[in-house]
Amino acid sequence: MAASSALKMKIEGMDCAACAIKIENAMKRLPGVSDINVSYSQESMAIMLDEDRTSPRTVEEKIKALGFTPFVANPDAGATRKLPEYSDQAWWKGKKGRLVIFTGLMFAVAWIIAHLIPDWGQAAYSIAALIAIVPFARRAIAGATSGTPFSIETLMSVAAIGALLIGAAEESAVVILLFAVGELLETIAAGRARAGIKALIDLVPRSALRERDGVVEKVAVEELMIDNVVVVRPGDRVPSDGKVIQGFFEVNEAPVTGESVPVAKDVGANVYAGSINTNGELRVAISHVAADNTISRIIHMVEEAQASKAPMARLIDRFSAWYTPAAMVVAALVIVVPPVFFGGDWTTWIYRGLSTLLIACPCALVISTPAAIASGLAAGARRGLLIKGGAALETLGKVKTIAFDKTGTLTRGRPQVTDVIPLVGTENDVLARAAAVERNTSHPLGVAIGEAAIARDLTVPASFGGAKATPGKAVTARLKNGFVSVGSPRYAAEQTSIEENVSDRIAAMEAEGKTVVVLMTGKVIEGLIALRDEPRDDAAPALRRLREMGVATVMLTGDNQRTANAIGSTLGIDIKAELLPDAKLAEIARLKEQGPVAMIGDGINDAPALATASIGVAMGGGTDVALETADAALLRDRVMGVADLIALSKATLGNIWQNIGLALGLKAIFLGTTLFGVTTLWMAILADTGATVLVTANALRLLSHGRRDAK
Structure with a gap:
């Protein structure tokens, strides 16, 4: 027996979760088919297939019988067909568009005949209805024989045929036409929801300017290999991720990260595919x-996330599994009980029973959750908020506490000069001489001092000979006026006596969580420089916004208590300091007892904590680890992104409940009017179609979530 092989298909015409369920049920009945994964959001299916038992052509024909159009990546005929891309095909060119036109023509012809020759009206509508219902009846039969007996096509076909049998031919024809229009509207709405992925695909150029041996040639992006050098002209998009090797210009990363301000890129800086070079010429x-x-990974992540079901969606699926059969039983009772037990008119109650059947169609209910989840995920991706699935998106909105790592998350992750205190000369003199000593150091404090001197545009004195480092204590270099050292207060105290007022200044700055270094020439103290890993600019407002949302915040750090207190008091956040990794995990476990907990870290050294929390969010600026470690990742390396995630999740949860309320509320209203004889058949199908359109339109509102805030 041959081993099973993977078979992937693109399937046009899937507009909601119910479509995916039909295909999944059909595949389950085919021998040799396993590992079925059907995604309506991607219009795709992946299965493992034993071709000795079922051929790919059989799979294809089964899907066609259900009313969908499959495109097979490896058809058994041997010819390779290109998988279709997300397209902007006009509605009238699609299968469902053509079906609406055909059904509309049938109804129009019947209407003209009925008005020109009234006696033939009933027959004309009956013939039009019988012809128009054939495609839907075929799909109903195919669904019933493939494991989905209670499909929407079944309900509609039974209602339309029943209407013909009781002489309501005109209404039967209207029901079929409205149903076809409703399916078309679902297709259009689903296309809008997929536009988020298409927008990401469109970010990456199809070609690139590759430079080899001084010759620049235009090549397809797919031909680029690692270490190839590409030229990115002003206004061009970066064709793939890379590192700047020549040029110093600003790059607009808004299409990728959502960051509205262009980012300066120097030699050695990383750039993302899809970013726009705003000025000058870059070599990458x-x-x-x-x-x-990055774009490809984002697209893959969002598609996988949309394919995964949220807990609410799974609940709705379980509910709808018995809801439709129960609705058919209720419709049967509406038809039978009044005539049998209360002497009602059979024709009247059959009509009302058929209306009940149409009202009970579960389309709006089934699509209520996945449509909102898909829109929420797409809206997040557009803003650099990557969420790995509906479950993660739901959980974020239910979080009670958010635990933050300190270094690199709430803070910038590198020290910065905060204070320069001259004891001899000026601030600029002290900083320039310290930068001269630290000129060639790789120590973070020395690098920060050098950056501060550059930021002030200072002239750094020349040094004679290399600097000498005393590990953990000081760096010493020979300048024009002698040997100058930059060292710790302890080193300074070993070399000379420190005046009391200077010691007090050092102690005060250290109490603020700052690291103090002393500038000395020989044994004379000339100045103090304080450095600290400062909070991110948006950290305080982001934490304030989270508290306004009712979410508690806490900082979990392995740093010393003094430094943690200094940062915590600046930001107004609860603190748990000096935590070893196991203690940090224990603290998260304790917080989880009070409700769902989100952990925010850098996606590398916080991996255990991210995995332990109810939801892990990585702030990684688009790094591989950040995209792969946690349940969500922030491409815009900002704390405010955490608040944006919570707001998006709460908006999505609210949208889901609105959709469920719309779906069930409209059905309840029309059920009542039907039982009292107010609702006609065409109003009943319009109620279901209208509910589906309203639910989808409401979900699509999420696509614009946060745009106003981002401006």
Whole structure:
């Protein structure tokens, strides 16, 4: 027996979760088919297939019988067909568009005949209805024989045929036409929901300017290999992830990260695929091939997330599994009980029973959750908020506490000069001489001092000979006026006596969580420089916004209590300091007892804590680890992104409940009017179609979530 092989298909015409369920049920009945994964959001299916038992052509024909159009990546005929891309095809060119036109023509012809020759009206509408219902009846039969007996097509076909049998031919024809229009509207709405993915795909250019041996040639992006050098002209998009090797210009990363302000890129800086070079000419060494760049990974993540079901969606699926059969039983009771037990008119109650059947169609209910989840995920991706699935998106909105790592999350992750206190000369003199000593150091404090001197545009004195480092204590270099050292207060105390007022200044700054270094020439103290890993600019407002949302915040750090207190008091956040990794995990477990907990870290050294929390969010600026470690990742490396995630999740949860309320509320209203004889058949199908359209339109509102805030 041959081993099973993977078979992937693109399936046009899937507009909601019910469509995916039909295909999934059909595949379950085919021998040799396993590992079925059907995604209506991607219009795709992946299965494992034993071709000795079922051929790919059989799979294809089964899907066609259900009313969908499959495109097979590896058809058994041997010819390879290109998988279709997300397209902007006009509605009248699609299968469902053509069906609406055909059904509309049938109804129009019947209407004209009925008005020109009234005696033939009933027959004309009956013939039009019988012809128009054939495609839907075929799908109903195919669904029933494939494991989905209670499909929407079944309900509609029974109602339309029943209407013909009781002489309501005109209404039967209207029901079929409105049903076809409703399906078309679902297709259009589903296309709008997929527009988020298409927008990401469109970010990456199809070609690139590759430079080899001084010759620039235009090539397809797929041909780029790692370490290839590409030229990015002003206004061009970066073709794939890479590192700048020549040029110093600003790059607009808004299409990728949502960051509205152009980012300066110097030699050695990383750039993302899809970013726009705003001025000058860049040369970039490619670090990721097209299939593995940031945009490709984002697209893959969002598609996988949309394919995964949220807990609410799974609940709705379970509910709808018995809801439809129960609705058919209720419709049967409406038809039978009044005539049998209360002497009602059979024709009247059959009509009302058929209306009940149409009202009970579960489309709006089934699509209520996945449509909102898909829109929420797409809206997040547009703003650099990547969420790995509906479950994560739901959980974020229910979080009670958010635990933050300190270094690199609430703070910038590198020290900065905060205070320069001259004891001899000016601030600029002290900073320039310290930068001269630290000129060639790789120590973070020395680098920060050098950056501060550059920021002030200072002239750094020349040094004679190399600097000498005393590990953990000081760096010493020979300048024009002698040997100058930059060292710790302890080192200074070993070399000379420190005046009391200077010691007090040092102690005061250290109490604020700052690291103090002393500038000395020989044994004379000339100044103090204080450095600290400062909070991010948006940290305080982001934490304030979270508290306004009713979410508690706490900082969990392994740093010393003094430094943690200094940062915590600045930001107004609860503190748990000096935590070893196991203590941090224990603290998260304790917080989880009070409700769902989100952990925010950098996606590398916080991996255990991210995994332990109810939801892990990585702030990684688009790094591989940040995209792969946690349940969500922030491409815009900002704390405010956490608040944006919570707001998006709460908006999505609210949208889901609105959709469920719309779906069930409209059905309840029309059920009541039907039982009292107010609702006609065409109003009943319009109620279901209208509810589906309203639910989808409401879900699509999430696509614009946060745009106003981002401006």
